Amino acid sequence: xxxxxxxxxxxxxxxxxxxxxxxxxxxxxxxxxxxxxxxxxxxxxxxxxxxxxxxxxxxxxxxxxxxxxxxxxxxxxxxxxxxxxxxxxxxxxxxxxxxxxxxxxxxxxxxxxxxxxxxxxxxxxxxxxxxxxxxxxxxxxxxxxxxxxxxxxxxxxxxxxxxxxxxxxxxxxxxxxxxxxxxxxxxxxxxxxxxxxxxxxxxxxxxxxxxxxxxxxxxxxxxxxxxxxxxxxxxxxxxxxxxxxxxxxxxxxxxxxxxxxxxxxxxxxxxxxx
Numbered sequence: 001x002x003x004x005x006x007x008x009x010x011x012x013x014x015x016x017x018x019x020x021x022x023x024x025x026x027x028x029x030x031x032x033x034x035x036x037x038x039x040x041x042x043x044x045x046x047x048x049x050x051x052x053x054x055x056x057x058x059x060x061x062x063x064x065x066x067x068x069x070x071x072x073x074x075x076x077x078x079x080x081x082x083x084x085x086x087x088x089x090x091x092x093x094x095x096x097x098x099x100x101x102x103x104x105x106x107x108x109x110x111x112x113x114x115x116x117x118x119x120x121x122x123x124x125x126x127x128x129x130x131x132x133x134x135x136x137x138x139x140x141x142x143x144x145x146x147x148x149x150x151x152x153x154x155x156x157x158x159x160x161x162x163x164x165x166x167x168x169x170x171x172x173x174x175x176x177x178x179x180x181x182x183x184x185x186x187x188x189x190x191x192x193x194x195x196x197x198x199x200x201x202x203x204x205x206x207x208x209x210x211x212x213x214x215x216x217x218x219x220x221x222x223x224x225x226x227x228x229x230x231x232x233x234x235x236x237x238x239x240x241x242x243x244x245x246x247x248x249x250x251x252x253x254x255x256x257x258x259x260x261x262x263x264x265x266x267x268x269x270x271x272x273x274x
Contacts, residue, residue: 002121002234010236012128016138017250018102023149024240031236033093034091034092034093034094034239035089035091035092036091036092036094036106036107036154036163037092037107041108041155041158043155043158043159045120046108046109046110046155047110048110048134048136049109049111049121049122049135049136049137050135051135051175051176051177052120052122052177053177054120054177056118056119057100057102057103057119057120057139058098058102058121059100059101059119059236060100060102060119060139060140061074061104061118061119061196062074062100065139065141067144067176067241068074068144069142069170070144070150070265070267072115072116072141072267072268073116073201073268074115074116074117074118074203075116075117075118075199075201075202075268076118076120076202076203076240077118077119077172077202077230077240078117078118078121078123079174079176080174080272080273080274081121081123081172081173081174081272082171082172082174082270082272082273083149083150083171083172083270083271084128084145084149084169084171084172084251084255084271085148085149085150085169085255086147086148086167086168086169086170087125087148087149087150087151087152087157087160087162087164087167087168087170087172088098088129088143088145088148088151088152088157089151089152089153089156089157089162089166089170089264090105090107090113090142090143090151090152090153090154090156091107091153091154092154094107095107099113099139099141100113100119100139100140101119101120101139101140101142101174103139103147105140105153106153107153107154107155108153108154108155109153109155110134110135110136110137110142110153110156110159111136111137111138111152111153111156112125112136112137112138112139112140112142112150112151112152112156113138113139113140113141113142113150113151113254114138114140114141114142114144114149114150114151114152114268115141115142115149115267115268116268117138117142117174119138119139119140119141120137120138120139121127121137121138121174122135122137122174122175123135123138123150123172123173123174123175124136124138124172124173124175125150125156125160125170125171125172126170126171126172126173127133127160127161127162127168127169127170128168128169128170128171129168129169130160130161132159132160132161133160133247134152134156134159134160135175135251136153136156137151139155148167148260149170149172149195149228150170150172155243161183167264172252174208180194193274194205194273195246195247195248195273195274196246196247196248196249196250196254196271196272196273197244197245197246197247197248197254197263197271197274198245198246198248198254198257198258198269198270198271198272199242199243199244199269199270199272200212200216200225200243200244200245200261200266200268200269201242201243202240202241202242202243203236203240203241203242203245204239204240205225205241206241207231207242208225208241209227209241209242212243213226213227213243216243216245216261216264216266219239219264220264223245223257224246224247225239225243225244225245226242226243226244226245226246226258227242227243227244228244228274229241229242229244230242244272244274245257245269255270260268
């Protein structure tokens with residue numbers, strides 16, 4: 001009688017190897033890559049976000065949160081917020097997913113993600129490389145990559161002219177929807193420009209502001225760190241305590257100071273004019 005045990009065992013072993021390989025493939029999917037939508041879209045037909053008064057989102061506005069081992073402190077107010085840095089964008093990978101504020105993300109709408117601005121906040125984004133400007137609604141958190149300060153929707157990045165490059169150098173300015181729109185007029189020659197500061201924190205508790213002030217002073221004793229008490233229009237009995245460095249001589253000096261703070265682990269600074 002012919003012995004078929006060995007070929008049968010070999011076939012079983014080969015089948016088991018194949019099943020193991022297929023199982024490994026099934027449980028190790030290739031990560032989805034982010035990118036632009038297929039085909040072309042006419043962003044000229046997509047209007048900018050229209051600033052309006054909204055309550056803070058129930059989600060996405062904690063006192064602090066941690067991503068990749070770094071703790072971030074969302075600010076309580078976006079008044080006078082100005083920041084310069086690198087903008088990126090996100091598209092197909094996140095299309096349809098919920099943002100940090102709970103709204104669904106659409107790469108065809110004029111929205112953005114920021115690490116510390118209150119959700120929602122409306123900001124004007126100015127592409128410093130080509131002069132284009134858009135208005136977006138910040139309803140998400142991010143970006144948590146390198147020196148990027150804001151992540152725009154694909155449509156917003158395309159309107160600003162950098163969707164193919166991926167990043168651009170921008171300036172962002174928060175918009176107060178309560179303030180009536182005023183036509184921009186050149187400043188009179190005799191006007192004195194407001195001093196420039198680098199805001200590094202905003203707290204409802206003065207002891208917390210003093211703790212940050214002392215921390216920065218201990219790491220860089222040549223930085224003029226000050227605490228400013230600011231009244232809130234909607235809560236006059238609950239002032240904010242803002243920790244600022246300055247006054248500074250230029251936006252370039254502010255950017256150098258911000259880079260130094262980032263090396264010390266303080267990544268939520270931004271420029272303000274007071």
